[in-house]
Amino acid sequence: MNVYKNCPQFSNAKYCLRLIEKPDTQDLLKVYSDVDAVKLFNCDNCHGDDFYYTTFERMQQAVDFWVEAYANGWFVRWSVVDNANGSVIGTIEAFKRDAEDYFTDCALLRLDLRSDYEKSDEIESIMSLIAEPSLNLFGCSMVATKAIAKATERIAALNKLGFVCAKEKLVGHDGTQYGDYFVLRKNMVK
Numbered sequence: 001m002n003v004y005k006n007c008p009q010f011s012n013a014k015y016c017l018r019l020i021e022k023p024d025t026q027d028l029l030k031v032y033s034d035v036d037a038v039k040l041f042n043c044d045n046c047h048g049d050d051f052y053y054t055t056f057e058r059m060q061q062a063v064d065f066w067v068e069a070y071a072n073g074w075f076v077r078w079s080v081v082d083n084a085n086g087s088v089i090g091t092i093e094a095f096k097r098d099a100e101d102y103f104t105d106c107a108l109l110r111l112d113l114r115s116d117y118e119k120s121d122e123i124e125s126i127m128s129l130i131a132e133p134s135l136n137l138f139g140c141s142m143v144a145t146k147a148i149a150k151a152t153e154r155i156a157a158l159n160k161l162g163f164v165c166a167k168e169k170l171v172g173h174d175g176t177q178y179g180d181y182f183v184l185r186k187n188m189v190k
Contacts, residue, residue: 003137004073010129014122017078017129020066020091024079027088029059036115040154042146045172051112066091080113080126089114092130096138102168103181107134109145111154123157131161135186142185144170149180158182 001008010017031037032053041051053059066077075095079088090113097106109130113123127145134143144166147154155165163184169177 016081042110044178101171107138107140120153120156
């Protein structure tokens with residue numbers, strides 16, 4: 001299956017992950033203008049973007065770019081929908097990373113959530129939908145995601161899902177080294 005030709009949707013009782021759509025912009029503004037949430041986002045190697053957007057226009061530009069990125073096969077960005085109320089409460093970006101460091105042949109996941117959803121059980125429910133399937137979707141030997149030390153709820157969820165903290169650093173396009181990555185290798189999946 002080519003994820004860039006046919007993007008799958010994932011769901012469980014609580015959440016649905018579906019390809020981002022332009023009408024998601026208003027809900028996403030609540031996520032990307034949430035100061036507490038932005039502190040936990042992974043903006044490593046993102047050309048200086050901190051993902052803090054405070055206007056509808058700036059949020060729309062980001063959504064437009066994410067739609068374009070998918071059309072060009074750069075990455076997939078799924079909207080995270082709360083099934084209880086139909087609102088979009090975050091996004092998860094995924095792409096295959098081939099590089100000259102430890103994080104090669106790797107599906108890199110970037111989860112951005114509204115701060116009121118930054119709870120271990122909620123994160124586990126969301127990540128359980130996409131972590132293992134990413135191995136096959138992107139044809140990779142491992143999945144990696146970032147969780148900084150103060151993201152204790154996120155780290156607890158990742159540990160429950162079998163992710164382990166990597167000692168290795170991800171090396172950016174300009175040589176910058178980034179830490180705080182957790183990995184799930186194909187051979188670690190139960």
